[in-house]
Amino acid sequence: MNLQLNRTSFGDPANSGNVLSPEEANELLNEWVINSRLQLHMKQVGSLMRLWAKEKEGLNDADQWRWELSGLLHDADWDQWPELHCKKIIEELESRQVDPEIIHAIASHGPAYFGVEPVTKMDKMLYAFDELSGFIHAYSLMRPDGYDNMELKGVKKRLKDKTFAASVSREDISDACQKAGILLDELILFVIERQKG
Ligand SMILES: [Fe+2]
Numbered sequence: 001m002n003l004q005l006n007r008t009s010f011g012d013p014a015n016s017g018n019v020l021s022p023e024e025a026n027e028l029l030n031e032w033v034i035n036s037r038l039q040l041h042m043k044q045v046g047s048l049m050r051l052w053a054k055e056k057e058g059l060n061d062a063d064q065w066r067w068e069l070s071g072l073l074h075d076a077d078w079d080q081w082p083e084l085h086c087k088k089i090i091e092e093l094e095s096r097q098v099d100p101e102i103i104h105a106i107a108s109h110g111p112a113y114f115g116v117e118p119v120t121k122m123d124k125m126l127y128a129f130d131e132l133s134g135f136i137h138a139y140s141l142m143r144p145d146g147y148d149n150m151e152l153k154g155v156k157k158r159l160k161d162k163t164f165a166a167s168v169s170r171e172d173i174s175d176a177c178q179k180a181g182i183l184l185d186e187l188i189l190f191v192i193e194r195q196k197g
């Protein structure tokens, strides 16, 4: 499946700051994403993005929502139109005149697949959280205690075990950390702590 976008610019700079409301975002999510596990993944990544924007970047409410929106919608077209991932959601958000930074973050959440490099911190964090969030959630599901008492070393041990959650690209995770300038350990601890809820 070739998902290369073959584009370098996304959205219109004139739409900077434009967002969907939480209601509009939820409506799109419920209409496009039938698979509840995928919905949960998108909500988890959205929530991690918001918390990172708030706690680590010190951004205001409006910017926190822009970050959250990128996570919340990044896989919106994967359920029903996998061959159009993430072209379809990008075009939808462009037609709704959404902030180009949000669209670029979505377009660069898998550089190896879409051919778009993450540039901004928002881009890089979405790329970094995407695989790791799903991986840690998969790990929680196989543990009798779920997220309780989950430790960094347990996650790292599973990362080394290539048979566990084999579809999660370890290369993408380390590449994303490198690009974002964040240590893998810091990112894992952040996800464990914030994803518990
Ligand atoms: Fe994706």
Ligand SMILES: [Fe+2]
Pocket: 041, 074, 075, 130, 131
């Ligand atoms: Fe994803």
